[in-house]
Amino acid sequence: MNAANRPIIVLVRPQLGENIGKAARAMLNFGLTELRIVNPRDGWPNPSAGPAAAGADIVLDQAKVYASTADAVADCEYVYATTVRKRGVTKPVVTPGEAAQLFHNEAGRHAVLFGREAAGLETEDVALARRILTVPINPEFGSLNLAQAVILVAYEWARRLRETSGAASELVQPTAEEEWLPPAPQAELEGLIEHFETLLAPRGYFLPEARSETTRRNLRSMLTKPGWNHLEVRTMRGILTTLGRKPRSDAGED
Numbered sequence: 001m002n003a004a005n006r007p008i009i010v011l012v013r014p015q016l017g018e019n020i021g022k023a024a025r026a027m028l029n030f031g032l033t034e035l036r037i038v039n040p041r042d043g044w045p046n047p048s049a050g051p052a053a054a055g056a057d058i059v060l061d062q063a064k065v066y067a068s069t070a071d072a073v074a075d076c077e078y079v080y081a082t083t084v085r086k087r088g089v090t091k092p093v094v095t096p097g098e099a100a101q102l103f104h105n106e107a108g109r110h111a112v113l114f115g116r117e118a119a120g121l122e123t124e125d126v127a128l129a130r131r132i133l134t135v136p137i138n139p140e141f142g143s144l145n146l147a148q149a150v151i152l153v154a155y156e157w158a159r160r161l162r163e164t165s166g167a168a169s170e171l172v173q174p175t176a177e178e179e180w181l182p183p184a185p186q187a188e189l190e191g192l193i194e195h196f197e198t199l200l201a202p203r204g205y206f207l208p209e210a211r212s213e214t215t216r217r218n219l220r221s222m223l224t225k226p227g228w229n230h231l232e233v234r235t236m237r238g239i240l241t242t243l244g245r246k247p248r249s250d251a252g253e254d
Contacts, residue, residue, distance in 0.1 A: 006031070007080075007103050007157055008111040009150055010072050012038045012125055015117050021052025022147035023114070024059035029151065030158035035063040036072045036111070069113065069125045077108030081129035082149055083121050084142055093132045100156035102131075104164060112153055117146055181229035188233045193223055195240050 009027055014020050014037065024035060037044060044065045053060055066072040073079045080099055081091075094102065103110045113129060115121035126132070135144065135152055144152075196219060197206075206212040228236070 005104050005110075005161075006034060007099075007153065008034045008036055008073075008076065008109060009153075010036045010038065010069070010111050010113045011040075011146070012069050012072075012113055012121060013041065013116040014114075014146065015041045017042055017046030017048030018052040019117055019146045020046060020063075021049035021054075021056070021060065022145075023150045024049070024053045024056040024063070026147045026151035027154050028056040028059050030154035031161075032154050032157065033059050033062065035059050037063055037065050038069050038072050039067060040065065041116075069128055073111045073113070073128060075109060076111040078102070078106060078110045078131070079129045080110070080112045080131050080133040081121055081126040082112060082114050082133045082135075082153070083126060084134060084137075091126075091129060091132050093134055096133065096135060096152045096156040097160075099131070099133050099153065100160040103157055104160055114146060114149055181231060183227050184230040184233045188230055189224055189228065192228070192233050192237055193220055195237055196223065199240055199244050 009023065009032060011020060011023060014023075017040075020037065020040065027033065027035060040046065042048075044063070045060070049060055050057065064072075080094070099112070112133060113121055113125055115125065133153070135149070137144070197216065200206065200219075206215050226232075
């Protein structure tokens, strides 16, 4: 990942160490590591942040603390204020997805400001920003906690990275990676189909004889449609083998 394109997360006057830790966890989930903290209420370091970060220690260990928001973003060319209100300040408004595109397209340091949990950013904080970042949300319930707001920005940045860099991205989708295996060879599928037929034939499944061919064809169609991989074929054959055994004599005993 290009560090120049990674947005800096700036927590302005956060109140609880737990929320700082959760924000750090959200950042590292999507590859962001630079955290800046402005005047945290309970000081820094905060012993409550570590457990809440759930292993995102690199983010907390490298976090920098500033006395003012202006100091925290002094080296940044682009500053975004996350807020649901413009507070009388006329600035361009972008969504997390639009901001993510700007992170990648505009050279320079990008900082995203997040306000304290109870009231968000102050007017003077928003005044420092060049753009306002607002999440489209249910107008009847627009409450996001700090970590949720951070993860939306981090996710959109990572999503845009994956779209632009493809296989070069360091992020993976665990579920898809774990599930994908190449389809089983045809010979293994044939063995599975034969296994089914061997167990079903003695039980009259392919009767009447006039419909036997159609029934076998339907069975084959059903078993080849899912695109089984070799582990799934092996598992299914293990199930069939077990079902084909005679019941154990002690099956009914305590």
